[in-house]
Amino acid sequence: MAAKRIYLNAFEMACVGHQAPGLWRHPDDRAWRYKDLSYWTDLARLLERGRFDAIFLADVLGVYDVYEGSPDAALREATQVPMLDPVPLVSAMAGVTERLGFGVTVSLTYEQPYALARRLSTLDHLTDGRVAWNVVTSYLESAARNLGFDTQRAHDDRYDVGDEFMDVCYQLWEYSWDDDAVVRDPERGLFTDPAKVRPIGHHGRYYDVPGLFLAEPSPQRTPVIFQAGASPRGRSFAARHGEAIFINAVDRAATRRLVDDIRARIAGEGRDPESVRIFILLTAIAAETDAQARAKEEEYRSYASLDGALALYGGWSGLDLSGHDPDTPLAYIDTDAARSALEIFTRADPTRTWTPREVARYLTIGGIGPVVAGSPATVADELEAWVDETGIDGFNLAYVVAPGTFADFVELVVPELQRRGRVPAGYGPGRTLRENLVGTPTPHVRDDHPAARHRDRRRALAGEAVPSRA
């Protein structure tokens, strides 16, 4: 059996401190150039040269103000603030690349599907089918308060809203316009044939969208759907919609169980569980030799910020650890939020208790994800072991210093992975992100994806044969 392919995304965000709190201090870090166009176009060229599948752009619409009950630590440590909108970055990067994909995070919580569907179709047109939408439901109270909500919706409600939001988008993308609606026939005086465009007539619990879609079909129609739901309800949302799913991983045994759970949920949705690419966050620190890489990691760690890490942790978990002694174990914080927030760590090592300082140290490089430091062979060994032992498909690679961490990976690790047959030498014949990442024979969603139901409805109108469903 051929070695299983490894998929690579660069994990980025239009901010300074993404997953490595404190590292902005490092003289090699150029992440503060996030607001310059050339930072992004140079990075996109680098990643395409390194045969990355996509750059994945995270986003949040609020500040991390749980720790110390204030945004001050986040500001001091540039912890995801200041931060820009990822959507406007894409077309410039598309203009300097041919094949790199773009995974863009947009929270559906603060959008209307009619407008967001058009924005994403625009990106898919401009990139010639290289766009993925990372669907998130926002988790920061600080965002909700500034965006017209008194507080966040209850967690599970957010996913109910999300299911309807996705369904509206799928109707706009897959049902409203036929493939051959745009005729551009001067003889008949017909640019678009109105008989091949239809209103979606959606009247749901949360959204009313009666009309037709404004955009003509883009290369992929539905952008590749990325998702990262972690809770049980979130996992089932991801299993329903995600074509790539990001999970938190600490150790391999727990990750194996999580991957199995997610693939079972995907199967439970009537989808082929092997058609979904599962990614974990991972940080690779590569150097010519293991010793050099370990030295580099230690040097990086000397820039770590406890405050920045706890600010990040506060935003993710809702838990303010500022009142706790940094060296006292956290197990006694006996609330639902605390248990859930600590779950990732106790899963990593159930026999151990975690203190605030240990949590912060853990998060300081690579957030909630493993860190691998070593020579090209060592890093490649580790990546292969993760993939082969856990059943994941690839990695969201975070940076310690940007773009240095990516440049090291491209120069050192990618050639090694290519030699081992894990990363293809070039991009395949299918030009869209979906063909590359999901392996579909066309740019469009698989028949077992929920968006395909609306494609079937469209095809049935035209009298076309529609695949039968199990």
Add this chain to the structure above:
Amino acid sequence: MAAKRIYLNAFEMACVGHQAPGLWRHPDDRAWRYKDLSYWTDLARLLERGRFDAIFLADVLGVYDVYEGSPDAALREATQVPMLDPVPLVSAMAGVTERLGFGVTVSLTYEQPYALARRLSTLDHLTDGRVAWNVVTSYLESAARNLGFDTQRAHDDRYDVGDEFMDVCYQLWEYSWDDDAVVRDPERGLFTDPAKVRPIGHHGRYYDVPGLFLAEPSPQRTPVIFQAGASPRGRSFAARHGEAIFINAVDRAATRRLVDDIRARIAGEGRDPESVRIFILLTAIAAETDAQARAKEEEYRSYASLDGALALYGGWSGLDLSGHDPDTPLAYIDTDAARSALEIFTRADPTRTWTPREVARYLTIGGIGPVVAGSPATVADELEAWVDETGIDGFNLAYVVAPGTFADFVELVVPELQRRGRVPAGYGPGRTLRENLVGTPTPHVRDDHPAARHRDRRRALAGEAVPSRA
């Protein structure tokens, strides 16, 4: 006295048929390539070579479905449908130009100020201060119905919401972050100094935005504000906020009166009326000789579409002319909407009655705006006469065929205007759009602009001197 400078914007939209219904049939028209990135990057390069001040990107979020009570005519004639979102186009164009400005239309009706302010700041960062926001309150019922409203807000209410929306944005852009908030000082462990960033604490009638802004100050902070309100309430909104204002013009005498009215309103807001650039829509058909240009215009007109024009008119006016005999005068349609919709035409010639066919013929090339066809000297003469006789500052130049109309203008007319000292040979030293267009000594809003109030509040906090207001 030196000849008054003439400002030039290219008037575009991410669609096929913008202001010339039917011209998609013309073999020279390439507007159907609007969904390809290279259409936009090539156009941006052309315009910068032609010393245009900006490309102005229109937008609507609905379809033109008033005519015949259906979107069919708009679809057949590609009348602003299919259409994409203009925001994602900008960064690619910015990547291939140095000085061209980008005026982007975003309706505030379907946005939250907290998110939109960040999106616009992102564009201002990525373009290095070359962005203008064309503020619109949406006018299409078809948009409202698909975006969470049962119907549109009442017209004047839309502007009340708009005033508060603008004020929230100004607070985020001008008040929340000090110029020197980002310190990036590894020694002090301070990326952003929290003492120099503050929540805006906005609790208004329509919006609650208590928090601090997510983006650090962009080169212009507040993007250049474009506005095009035409009604009395709309004009006073434009006079308050607009740094460039677009008006509909048919004849020069009426335009002179309108310009005087707008400048008086600007003065009434305590602003220097000459600091605001007033633009009219105009279509220039240029050729080597007058005869060639006239022949070109006639040839273009042979592609005109009555249906497409009446679809456009229906969307703008709310008036469905499909039930009316095309050759019967419209004066008898005695409703407020009809009177208001016809006002532009009766202003053009009060002694004449207009039939649907005449309205359509008028709109067919250049929408509601004059058409000038001639040699470079003739076109330049006409543009000079418009500027000198009406007090406007420049033109939103529409295309008949794209990009051909712009290419002709750049090749033929711009050199003539430059010879006459009306268009500068190159771009000035100030690199931002505001310095170029408004002529400010810095990239920031003038002291008499309403956004400056929040800058004053910020400066007062720092103990800086603040200009006194009349």
